[in-house]
Amino acid sequence: MMLRLADVADPALAGFDDIIDVRAPAEYAEDHLPGAINLPVLTDEERARVGTIYKQASPFDARKLGAALVAANAARHLTGPLADRGGAWKPLVYCWRGGQRSGSFATILEQIGWRVGRIEGGYKAWRALVVDRVQNGPIASQVVVLDGNTGSAKTAILHRLAARGHQVIDLEGLAQHRGSLFGAMPGGQPGQKMFEGRLALAIAALDPARPVLVEAESSRIGDVNLPKAIWQAICAAPRLQLQVPLAARAGFTAATYGDMVADPARVSAILDRMAPQHPAERIAAWRGMLDRQSWQDLSEGLLCHHYDPRYQRHRQRHEDGRGVSVALAGLGDLEAAALAVEAAMGRLIP
Secondary structure: OEEOOOOOOOHHHHHOOEEEEOOOHHHHHHOOOOOOEEOOOOOHHHHHHHHHHHHHOOHHHHHHHHHHHHHHHHHHHHHOOOOOOOOOOOEEEEOOOOOHHHHHHHHHHHHHOOOOEEEOOHHHHHHHHHHHHHHHOOOOOOEEEEEEOOOOOHHHHHHHHHHOOOEEEOHHHHHOEOOOOOOEOOOOOOOHHHHHHHHHHHHHOOOOOOOEEEEOOOOEEOOEEOOHHHHHHHHHOOEEEEEOOHHHHHHHHHHHOHHHHOOHHHHHHHHHHHHHHOOHHHHHHHHHHHHHOOHHHHHHHHHHHHHHHHHHHHHHOOOOOOOEEEEOOOOOOHHHHHHHHHHHHHHHOO
């Protein structure tokens, strides 16, 4: 059975017990359909070997070798990961273009007696739907941007609003990065393609009748770029502007960046990167704070002299007078902060 996908979140995908990506491990690691398991019919090395023979020697010899390798790998999958699958199991199989690799594996599974689906056009067809969704849009819901200087607890407040039933797209969560020089997270970031796939699914899940909240971001989060559709929507959206005192923001930052507090050497390396942008005496002062582990003072210095000026320049490019300010005396009660933002949304979008 050949399945033609109509959307990144095509309901037909839910009709299968497993989605199997038979591409090589390196292809799978770069990006894959959500929830897919990797049962490669050719390893990375085998794929390279078959490709070399195909180009430099004989397509026939390449296909013969490829068939032998596919059969051997399929046998390992059948006696290993698929050994417990019963007769009613229904898998969906795909490769790069939906051609020989997925076709070969699907044929073996069908001969056993399983009802096997294949994705028409393979991964490339799904990727084309992702690109169309994140580049061309539009975003069906009204986008509302939660703005505020660094350390204003925007992400934490968004999470509480999501728990209260609001539509939220956590861009930093999808990118696995907190959006600053200190923003790297354990496990690293997904690649650009995988980030876009995650974002496409989040956009597809939106209810057009309700607004969606996103955090104010630059066009780049760590090493990934925001695609055109979401970036244009952020630039055009009305904003809820958090106003939080510097000391409260510094305290929240020091408390939430525990990975940095636990690794002063990592902080020192980041200060090295920041040095060309600041006077030498300021960098020296920050290093003294780091040596004394004066995290509150260091956070205040970084926010005041590095992040706030840059954030203000960025904000001025998008200020259109439609924003609503939300003044928070502190960040000790994030549930109350979320309620204040919720009330402000009512003023922004009646």
